[in-house]
Each structure stands twice: as C-alpha cells, then as structure tokens.
Amino acid sequence: xxxxxxxxxxxxxxxxxxxxxxxxxxxxxxxxxxxxxxxxxxxxxxxxxxxxxxxxxxxxxxxxxxxxxxxxxxxxxxxxxxxxxxxxxxxxxxxxxxxxxxxxxxxxxxxxxxxxxxxxxxxxxxxxxxxxxxxxxxxxxxxxxxxxxxxxxxxxxxxxxxxxxxxxxxxxxxxxxxxxxxxxxxxxxxxxxxxxxxxxxxxxxxxxxxxxxxxxxxxxxxxxxxxxxxxxxxxxxxxxxxxxxxxxxxxxxxxxxxxxxxxxxxxxxxxxxxxxxxxxxxxxxxxxxxxxxxxxxxxxxxxxxxxxxxxxxxxxxxxxxxxxxxxxxxxxxxxxxxxxxxxxxx
Amino acid sequence: xxxxxxxxxxxxxxxxxxxxxxxxxxxxxxxxxxxxxxxxxxxxxxxxxxxxxxxxxxxxxxxxxxxxxxxxxxxxxxxxxxxxxxxxxxxxxxxxxxxxxxxxxxxxxxxxxxxxxxxxxxxxxxxxxxxxxxxxxxxxxxxxxxxxxxxxxxxxxxxxxxxxxxxxxxxxxxxxxxx
Numbered sequence: 001x002x003x004x005x006x007x008x009x010x011x012x013x014x015x016x017x018x019x020x021x022x023x024x025x026x027x028x029x030x031x032x033x034x035x036x037x038x039x040x041x042x043x044x045x046x047x048x049x050x051x052x053x054x055x056x057x058x059x060x061x062x063x064x065x066x067x068x069x070x071x072x073x074x075x076x077x078x079x080x081x082x083x084x085x086x087x088x089x090x091x092x093x094x095x096x097x098x099x100x101x102x103x104x105x106x107x108x109x110x111x112x113x114x115x116x117x118x119x120x121x122x123x124x125x126x127x128x129x130x131x132x133x134x135x136x137x138x139x140x141x142x143x144x145x146x147x148x149x150x151x152x153x154x155x156x157x158x159x160x161x162x163x164x165x166x167x168x169x170x171x172x173x174x175x176x177x178x179x180x181x182x183x184x185x186x187x188x189x190x191x192x193x194x195x196x197x198x199x200x201x202x203x204x205x206x207x208x209x210x211x212x213x214x215x216x217x218x219x220x221x222x223x224x225x226x227x228x229x230x231x232x233x234x235x236x237x238x239x240x241x242x243x244x245x246x247x248x249x250x251x252x253x254x255x256x257x258x259x260x261x262x263x264x265x266x267x268x269x270x271x272x273x274x275x276x277x278x279x280x281x282x283x284x285x286x287x288x289x290x291x292x293x294x295x296x297x298x299x300x301x302x303x304x305x306x307x308x309x310x311x312x313x314x315x316x317x318x319x320x321x322x323x324x325x326x327x328x329x330x331x332x333x334x335x336x337x338x339x340x341x342x343x344x345x346x
Numbered sequence: 347x348x349x350x351x352x353x354x355x356x357x358x359x360x361x362x363x364x365x366x367x368x369x370x371x372x373x374x375x376x377x378x379x380x381x382x383x384x385x386x387x388x389x390x391x392x393x394x395x396x397x398x399x400x401x402x403x404x405x406x407x408x409x410x411x412x413x414x415x416x417x418x419x420x421x422x423x424x425x426x427x428x429x430x431x432x433x434x435x436x437x438x439x440x441x442x443x444x445x446x447x448x449x450x451x452x453x454x455x456x457x458x459x460x461x462x463x464x465x466x467x468x469x470x471x472x473x474x475x476x477x478x479x480x481x482x483x484x485x486x487x488x489x490x491x492x493x494x495x496x497x498x499x500x501x502x503x504x505x506x507x508x509x510x511x512x513x514x515x516x517x518x519x520x521x522x523x524x525x
Contacts, residue, residue, distance in 0.1 A: 183404075190412055
C-alpha cells in the first residue's frame with residue numbers, strides 16, 4: 001500500500017515537474033507568445049474543423065482545408081483591404097495640421113491660455129504638444145514593424161505551423177497528457193479538462209466573433225460619418241475592443257483625433273463620440289450576449305488590475321489575453337473544487 | 347518505415363500491431379459487435395488505456411462516474427460496500443461501468459483489480475466529441491449502451507422478483523413453523 005502511495009506521489013511530482021519545465025521553456029523569449037496565439041486560434045477554429053469531419057473528411061484533411069481557406073482569406077484581405085488601410089495610414093502619417101484643424105486648435109488654445117494665465121500657471125502651447133503626440137502615435141507603428149520585423153516574421157511563419165499541428169493533433173496531445181496522470185486522479189482530470197475546454201472555447205470563440213462584428217460595425221459607422229481612414233480605424237477598433245475598458249476608448253479616441261485634429265470639425269467629433277457610445281451599448285447588450293453568452297464573472301477592479309499587469313509583462317498581447325486567462329484560472333478553480341467534491345480521494 | 351508525409355498527415359491505414367489487436371478485442375465486445383472496422387478504429391482512437399496493479403481500485407461506489415471500462419487483460423472484481431461483497435468477476439473482453447456513459451450518477455459499486463490488469467476507458471466527453479464528428483456512429487454506440495443497460499435492468503428486476511418470491515416463501519414457512 002505504501003509503495004502504491006509513494007508511486008502515486010512520484011507520478012504526480014513528475015507530472016508537475018514536466019508542466020513546470022514546459023512553462024519555463026515556453027516563457028523564454030517569444031516562444032510563449034507564438035504558442036499562446038496559435039493555441040487560441042486553434043481553439044477558435046476547432047468547431048469549424050469538426051464541421052468538416054462531420055462531412056466525412058479525416059482530421060488531417062479537414063485541418064489542411066481550413067488552413068488553405070484561411071490562407072485564401074488572408075491573401076484576399078492582403079490585396080484588397082490592406083492597400084486601402086496603408087494608403088489611409090500614410091495619409092494620416094503625412095498629414096500636417098490642416099487649416100480648419102489649426103484654426104480650431106488655436107481657438108481652443110487661446111481659451112485654455114487665458115484660463116491658465118489667470119491662475120498664474122504659465123502659457124500652454126497646445127498646438128505644439130498635440131502635434132508631437134500625433135507624430136509619436138503614428139510613428140510607433142512603422143517603428144514597431146521595422147525594429148521587430150525579424151521577430152514578427154518568425155511569428156507569422158511559426159504561428160500557422162504550430163496552429164496546424166495543434167488543430168490536427170490536439171486530441172492526441174490531450175490523450176497523451178491524460179495518460180501521464182496517476183490512476184487515482186485520472187477520471188477527475190478528464191472531467192476537469194472537459195469542463196475547462198467548454199468554458200474557455202466558448203469564451204474565446206465568442207470574443208473573436210464579437211471583435212469581428214464590432215470592427216465591421218465601427219467601419220460602417222465611420223464610413224457613414226465620412227471619417228477619413230475609416231478602414232484603418234474600424235479595424236483597429238475591432239481588435240482594441242478585445243481589451244476591456246481600454247479598448248473601446250482607444251478606438252473612439254483614434255477616430256476623434258482624426259476628426260478633431262485633422263479636420264477641426266468639433267461637431268462631427270461629437271457625432272463620432274456619440275456613435276461609439278451607441279456602438280458600445282449595442283456591443284454590451286446585443287453582440288456580447290449573443291456571441292459570448294455567459295460572461296466570465298470578474299470584478300471590474302480585478303479586470304482593470306489584470307490589464308495593467310498583463311500590459312506591463314507582455315505588452316499589447318498581455319492586455320488582450322489577460323482577461324481570458326483570468327477567466328480560465330477562475331474556471332479551473334471553480335471546476336476543481338466542484339469536481340473534487342464529487343470524487344473520493346483516499 | 348513511416349514516411350514523413352504519412353507521419354505529417356497521420357496515415358490512418360498504418361495501424362500499429364497493438365492497435366489492430368485492440369480493434370480485434372473491441373470487435374468481440376458485445377457493445378461494439380455491430381460496428382465495422384472503420385467504426386471500431388474510430389472508437390479505438392478515443393479509448394484511454396490504463397494499467398492497474400493487483401488490489402488497486404479502479405473506481406469507488408458513490409463517486410461520480412465519467413464512463414465505462416473494457417477489460418483488455420486481467421481480472422476485475424465488482425464489489426458492493428460496505429462489506430466489499432463480491433458481485434461479479436470480469437475477464438478479458440468484459441465491460442463495466444457503462445451506465446456512467448449515459449448519465450453522471452454516482453457509481454453503484456466498486457471496481458477493483460483482482461490481478462494486475464490492463465483496461466480501456468471509454469468516457470463521456472470523448473463520446474460527445476465522437477457524436478459531434480460522426481453523429482451516426484455516436485448514436486449507434488449510445489443505442490447499444492442503452493440496450494445493454496435496459497437488459498441488465500430487466501435481469502435485475504427478474505432477480506429481485508425471484509428473491510422476493512423466495513422471501514415470501516420463507517416467511518410463510520416460518521409462520522407455519524410458529525403455528
């Protein structure tokens with residue numbers, strides 16, 4: 001009996017050591033980011049591959065077909081949407097302050113200067129400061145592309161490669177991992193993994209659909225309001241919407257910067273702000289409940305702190321992934337406690 | 347030798363010898379006897395092979411069940427707590443715990459490895475996945491499981507009736523003795 005218990009403990013220790021070692025290895029460099037992004041994409045696409053399996057295709061054939069379809073979509077996107085976005089981005093980058101914008105800023109600056117000087121706070125050069133801010137913002141993206149391009153290229157090549165094998169062989173990986181679990185905890189682990197898969201998969205797929213729908217709606221609304229660079233800002237808004245609190249604000253801010261600073265149109269700026277408020281309400285009350293369904297129930301303070309920590313540790317990717325990761329941890333904890341109660345561990 | 351192309355795309359025709367023997371074992375299990383070889387191969391891919399040592403508990407009475415087990419090699423005893431009274435002894439090709447495939451009710455008995463044994467586990471999450479991928483095969487399996495569960499329920503009812511009749515006869519005999 002003692003030998004059996006010792007054996008179980010050794011097996012458990014070996015399992016945890018292997019997982020820990022894997023986490024350490026994955027944490028090194030950009031490997032973690034590639035694995036995480038590939039795993040998330042594989043989670044999102046898994047039901048689509050299953051759909052093709054239902055039609056009689058093997059898992060390998062279904063996965064290959066999905067990858068080819070994605071490649072086709074990316075190519076179409078590259079040759080249609082990206083050129084428009086690049087043209088609009090270049091215009092945004094090169095655009096100096098237009099006459100209407102300069103006049104609007106000058107009026108605002110003189111009002112603020114009058115206010116600050118009356119309190120002895122010194123002069124405010126709003127035009128200069130906002131111009132520096134705008135230039136800094138629009139130059140960050142090409143700087144990121146230039147300086148991080150080797151890493152970006154590796155990511156663009158490796159991510160689909162890893163994603164293909166995660167999609168094709170996920171069941172085999174899971175089966176192998178479960179085979180390492182000691183007998184006493186085997187059914188418990190199987191139950192826990194199954195529940196986690198359902199929770200996490202539904203959440204991630206829902207968030208992806210939400211981002212796509214929000215991005216399309218934002219693009220349409222900005223086009224209707226005749227906002228310049230609407231494709232670029234719409235795309236950005238869709239992706240940014242994945243980050244709670246910060247994301248919607250970032251999308252709206254980008255549109256406001258363009259309308260107010262480029263064109264000096266305060267009235268249209270107000271319409272843009274109102275449009276984003278309406279879009280956010282539609283997202284919260286219609287799109288999210290339909291797409292994501294049951295939310296990961298976290299306190300807003302916890303979410304805000306997590307975004308700060310995620311951003312500090314992993315940058316933008318960290319901010320995007322921290323909420324699903326927290327939700328994953330929450331599910332693990334809740335399901336572990338619930339499932340543990342149902343099993344009799346001696 | 348398996349070619350890189352075959353390894354990349356997981357050539358399903360290249361079963362290892364133990365996979366083929368597993369399929370042969372499954373074809374002899376009454377639950378799967380109506381399945382063809384392609385369907386048996388699909389079931390084999392989702393089975394979990396577990397090794398148990400003599401005296402090791404496979405599952406306990408009262409705990410939540412996730413699925414059934416098929417004995418590949420060895421002997422398994424089904425016992426009832428608290429006296430650990432042995433109800434059945436199962437050999438190669440026998441299966442047990444199939445009710446847990448249909449619902450998540452607590453196990454009605456304890457399964458213990460009477461000798462060192464190797465079993466295949468067939469569990470609810472994997473069955474749901476199979477139903478999602480191949481609904482026809484999944485429903486076929488569920489119907490077979492339901493059939494065996496209802497057969498065992500009928501047998502249990504008949505046994506209960508027989509025991510009840512014996513008990514009545516005993517009571518009448520005791521009453522006559524007392525008179």
